[in-house]
Amino acid sequence: MQNRALEMEVFVSIVEAGSFSAAARFFSMSPSAVSKLVTRLEKRLGVQLVVRSTRSFRLTSEGADFYKTSRAIVQEIAEAEAKIARKAEAVGGLLKVSTNLPFGTHVLSPLVVRFLDENPGMRIELEFSDESVDLIAEKTDIAIRTGVLRDSSLRSRRLLGSPRHIVASPDYLSRHGEPTRPEELRQHACLTFGGRPHLNTWQFKDPADGASVHIDVGGRLVVNNGESMRHFALQGAGIARLSAFHISGDLTEGRLVRLLVPWDAGETEPISAIYSAQTHVPQRIRRFLDFLGRSI
Incomplete structure (x- = not known):
């Protein structure tokens, strides 16, 4: 297939430069290659263009x-x-972001306000959901998710690793006492996640010998998102395992208390921004990712 746009560019350059050799230098071609191009063009058109x-x-x-x-x-x-190049470099337009409820509520929402102040040409559509999202089907630019990422077809940027803490409210502890060893959790009301059993196995590290200890916890109350778990923990409904980013204010203000601190295994919850593996990532996506990287 002929590159007709290139043929036209070369022909215009010949006319405006005033010679075949000047056009050849401009396109890094040999004069004979330029001459053959014009001959080929004349043959296809069926007319003589140049004497x-x-x-x-x-x-x-x-x-x-x-x-x-x-x-x-x-x-x-x-x-x-x-025009396309200017649009690609311009930081503007709509950015659709999906985030889980805890991170969106406690970390992302305040940052979004600041980002919009710094980027007046942009708009953000923010969706709160703990469910996995199909970026292409749902036309989502960025999804922020916790845990290990399994879809290798997507790009990701690690935002932070947040320590997980075992916590309860002072009210719960006054009524049920404080566990001093992980196995005692089996006698307590622990708040658990439905549909994600791996989150209901809590990891500890024996302070005496460093051995790993895993406890399958259970209770009478099952939830489907971290924000609901935090709410019920604050209400004294049971013991929960939650990320530090989620409950840092509650710990500082004494609304929740850390438990089994000597047994802390140092477990962290990875939090990442995922986006489509495009050859050219739009400027609005790059700008938001860079902003999150600086701000979190």
Whole structure:
């Protein structure tokens, strides 16, 4: 298939530069290659475009018409490319972001306000959901999720690793006492997640010998998101395991108390921003990811 746009560009360059050799230098081609290109173009069109002599050339009337049309097309192509390039570099437009409820509520929401203040040309559609999201089908630019990422077809950027803490409210502890060893959790009301059994196995580290200890916890109250778990923990409904980013204010204000601190295994919850593996990531996505990287 012929590259007709290139043929037109070369032909316009020959006319405007005044020689085949000047056009050849501009396109990093040999003069003979430029001459063959014009010959091939004339053969396909079925007309003579250029009358050549040893040191010069002149356009035929068909060549002049072709030059005029080609020049207009080449200019339109250049303007179209420049327009797209300007749009790609401009930080503006709509950014659709999906985030789980705890991170969105306690970390992302305040940052979004600041980001919009710093980027007046942008809009953000923020969706709170703990469910997995199909970025392409749901036209989502960025999804922020916790835990190990399993979809290798997506790009990701690690935002932070948040320590997990075992906590309860002072009210719960006053009524049920404080566990001093992980196995005592089996006698307590622990708040658990439905549909994600791996989150209901809590890891500890024996302070005496460093051995790993895993306890499968259970209770009478099962929830499907971390924010609900935090709410019920604050109400004294049971013992919970929650990320530090989620409950740092509650710990500071004494609304929740850390438990089994000597047995802390140092477990962290990875939090990442995921986005489609595009060849060229739009500027609005890059800007938001860079902002999160600086701010969290």
